[in-house]
Amino acid sequence: MNSSQQRGAVHPQMRGTDRSLARRAELIAIGRKLFADTSYDALSMDDIARHAQVAKGLIYYYFTSKRGYYLAIVEDSVGDLVTQAAGGLDLPPVERVQRTIDRYLRYAEHNQAAYRTIVSGGVGFDAQVHAIRDGVREAIVATIAEGAYDRRDIAPLARMGLLGWVCSVEGATLDWIDRPELSRDTMRELLVKTLGGTLRAIEELEPGYPAPSPARREA
Incomplete structure (x- = not known):
């Protein structure tokens, strides 16, 4: 790899971090709409995962709990x-x-x-x-x-x-x-x-x- 290629290269870990941040931001955007229209107690993690079209475990991975998700x-x-x-x-x-x-x-x-x-x-x-x-x-x-x-x-x-x-x-x-x-x-x-x-x-x-x-x- 020449020097110009090295300068333009992005470390795989950085790409992964960018994707992770983008995914987290996407989940927050979805949550904004959900919690604006429905009370906290009325939404279960299953409801949130279904609306977001993701596995429930992904929300736990980023936010630990429903409360953590809401606070974020x-x-x-x-x-x-x-x-x-x-x-x-x-x-x-x-x-x-x-x-x-x-x-x-x-x-x-x-x-x-x-x-x-x-x-x-x-x-x-x-x-x-x-x-x-x-x-x-x-x-x-x-x-x-x-x-x-x-x-x-x-x-x-x-x-x-x-x-x-x-x-x-x-x-x-x-x-x-x-x-x-x-x-x-x-x-x-x-x-x-x-x-x-x-x-x-x-x-x-x-x-x-x-x-x-x-x-x-x-x-």
């Missing part, structure tokens, strides 16, 4: 949502907040099964699942806080106000993707305005956290 689905979905919503740090505060809300809605609109899995699917009593979902809420709160206040570490009252707004957004977004009677642009503007009300309430109760002024967008 939730964690993967959460990572995608947070990545989509975060960013835009070079924008002025008001535009940064609007961008976060728009990206959040875009993710929910184009990844409906994953969004439902994050917000409402599966094992409601499971502490680890709750921790994952709480983590995505805290990540969105931090992203909004950074856009509104240029900082992520905020006072308890400000955090609680933003967390309450995020929880209301989850319910509204679930209803919106089920009944998309409003355009995404209209939905975004509605959520931006309700966030404005939340920020003004925070400012009234905690003057050290002034609400960003829309005028700053033109600065």
